[in-house]
Amino acid sequence: MLGFLVGEALRDLRRAGRVAVSAILLITLSLAALGGFWLVSANLDRAVGRWRDRVRIIVYLRREPAEADLPALLERVHGVPGVASAVYVSRTDALHALKQVLGKDAGVVESLPTNPLPASIEVTPTAAGATPDGARELVTRLGALPEVEEVAGGVDWVERLAQWQRLLATIGLGVGAVLALAAILSVTTATTLVVHARRRETEIMRLVGAPELTIRLPLLLQGMLQGLAGAALALAVLTLIHSLVAPRLEPLVNLTLGLPRIAFLTPLALAGLGLGGALLGALGGWLARGGREA
Amino acid sequence: MIELHRVSKVYAVGPVKVPALSDVSFRVDKGEFVVLAGPSGAGKTTLLRLLYRAELPSEGEVEVLGADVSALGRAEVAALRRSIGVVFQDAKLLPVRTVYENVAFVLRVLGTPRRDITARVFDALRGVGLSSRAQAYPAQLSQGEAQRAALARAIVRRPPLLLADEPTGSLDDAMAAEILEVLRDIWAGGTTVVLATHQGRVAAALRRRTIALEAGRVVKDEG
Numbered sequence: 001m002l003g004f005l006v007g008e009a010l011r012d013l014r015r016a017g018r019v020a021v022s023a024i025l026l027i028t029l030s031l032a033a034l035g036g037f038w039l040v041s042a043n044l045d046r047a048v049g050r051w052r053d054r055v056r057i058i059v060y061l062r063r064e065p066a067e068a069d070l071p072a073l074l075e076r077v078h079g080v081p082g083v084a085s086a087v088y089v090s091r092t093d094a095l096h097a098l099k100q101v102l103g104k105d106a107g108v109v110e111s112l113p114t115n116p117l118p119a120s121i122e123v124t125p126t127a128a129g130a131t132p133d134g135a136r137e138l139v140t141r142l143g144a145l146p147e148v149e150e151v152a153g154g155v156d157w158v159e160r161l162a163q164w165q166r167l168l169a170t171i172g173l174g175v176g177a178v179l180a181l182a183a184i185l186s187v188t189t190a191t192t193l194v195v196h197a198r199r200r201e202t203e204i205m206r207l208v209g210a211p212e213l214t215i216r217l218p219l220l221l222q223g224m225l226q227g228l229a230g231a232a233l234a235l236a237v238l239t240l241i242h243s244l245v246a247p248r249l250e251p252l253v254n255l256t257l258g259l260p261r262i263a264f265l266t267p268l269a270l271a272g273l274g275l276g277g278a279l280l281g282a283l284g285g286w287l288a289r290g291g292r293e294a
Numbered sequence: 295m296i297e298l299h300r301v302s303k304v305y306a307v308g309p310v311k312v313p314a315l316s317d318v319s320f321r322v323d324k325g326e327f328v329v330l331a332g333p334s335g336a337g338k339t340t341l342l343r344l345l346y347r348a349e350l351p352s353e354g355e356v357e358v359l360g361a362d363v364s365a366l367g368r369a370e371v372a373a374l375r376r377s378i379g380v381v382f383q384d385a386k387l388l389p390v391r392t393v394y395e396n397v398a399f400v401l402r403v404l405g406t407p408r409r410d411i412t413a414r415v416f417d418a419l420r421g422v423g424l425s426s427r428a429q430a431y432p433a434q435l436s437q438g439e440a441q442r443a444a445l446a447r448a449i450v451r452r453p454p455l456l457l458a459d460e461p462t463g464s465l466d467d468a469m470a471a472e473i474l475e476v477l478r479d480i481w482a483g484g485t486t487v488v489l490a491t492h493q494g495r496v497a498a499a500l501r502r503r504t505i506a507l508e509a510g511r512v513v514k515d516e517g
Contacts, residue, residue: 001402001405003408004402004403200386200388200389201388201399203386204386204388204399204400204403204447205403206372206375207346207375207380208375208376208400208403208404208451209371209372209373209374209375209376209377209378209404210372210403210404211369211372212368212369212372214403214405215403
């Protein structure tokens with residue numbers, strides 16, 4: 001029976017012809033747009049997550065503390081609410097780090113008459129201290145310590161990145177929803193043509209006492225087939241674009257966002273897009289199911 | 295098998311009420327061959343539509359195969375129709391399917407196992423003398439052959455009741471005689487047949503019980 005129903009659905013799909021093709025392409029477009037935004041948004045989300053883990057606050061000291069005073073200073077910094085850990089960086093360590101960063105240009109540092117870098121304490125905040133408000137409070141508290149010259153760092157830019165990620169996800173959903181609506185209407189049009197084309201089959205089926213499900217299921221199935229075909233095409237397009245574009249963008253993304261590679265959609269997301277396509281098609285088919293007859 | 299008790303059917307065309315059947319009562323027993331005769335507009339088609347529950351009576355009771363058709367739900371209507379074969383003047387064949395596929399279509403929509411379909415389709419086609427045309431498309435058939443294909447489709451489920459609405463209406467005498475012969479064979483196989491026709495010569499040729507309708511009323515029931 002299933003073979004018959006699928007066979008009828010395929011026959012209906014052929015009947016719908018170019019209208020079915022345009023419906024499939026619209027589904028492809030809507031799912032590819034949705035998938036594209038999803039992909040970018042998921043990678044931004046990863047970047048935000050990584051940066052949140054890496055948030056550091058640098059506490060610059062007025063003068064390099066004596067070795068005997070250092071444990072007490074670190075203990076006081078550690079005691080500030082919102083501090084997870086504190087690591088002292090001496091002026092010498094800072095200069096060494098600068099040389100490493102400069103690499104082959106490290107000779108510039110040698111030409112300086114004195115070490116211009118201050119001693120500092122690198123603070124890793126707790127989860128509460130890594131939120132925008134928590135970080136601001138932490139900076140204020142650390143800045144109030146008498147040994148502190150200046151406090152640098154915060155999480156505001158990470159939050160801005162997170163806001164961009166959320167905005168992008170919202171735009172993606174909006175664009176996807178508009179295109180999905182167009183796709184549903186297109187499937188509905190294609191299915192309406194099918195309903196008209198198969199009215200004689202429907203008449204015969206009703207006349208011989210076929211169950212209502214057998215009469216209507218092919219319509220639903222041909223809509224779902226359009227949706228699945230659209231989803232398969234959308235996934236193929238996304239895979240192609242990702243394989244072509246990602247290797248070219250990865251150096252830039254690594255430099256700016258610290259993401260070594262642009263990940264493709266997860267299997268769950270791919271399954272979601274496929275299911276979404278099938279549902280779009282089925283909804284279009286269901287909307288065009290036609291009235292019941294005697 | 296069939297019992298109508300004081301059945302009336304009125305169609306509402308806007309504010310106008312058009313009576314199609316008035317106070318019709320008769321009974322058809324299992325194994326009978328009954329001719330519904332009468333001119334166009336006499337109510338024959340309406341009467342047949344009541345029998346396979348495409349219409350509901352405005353008044354009265356229609357009982358078919360033990361079921362009061364007015365009391366049936368959707369699933370029960372479908373079940374009733376699975377026991378009734380129906381053919382029309384227009385054979386209503388599916389144009390993009392071969393004769394074989396047209397007949398098999400009915401079995402497939404009703405979930406008949408695939409292994410049984412071929413044998414049953416060819417049985418039905420042999421029954422109407424059309425097995426040699428199994429692979430022909432409706433456009434390649436004569437009107438008589440198309441009507442025989444429609445009959446094969448109606449009997450392939452071996453229904454106990456066959457309703458034929460003007461099956462010879464558009465055929466010449468020779469083709470009409472062939473169809474009547476096929477109907478006789480089907481009836482001889484044990485199927486109850488109700489045949490509606492406006493052609494007096496068909497009713498006369500069959501020499502079976504004839505219920506004559508005029509303006510929606512039974513004017514004669516004899517034979």
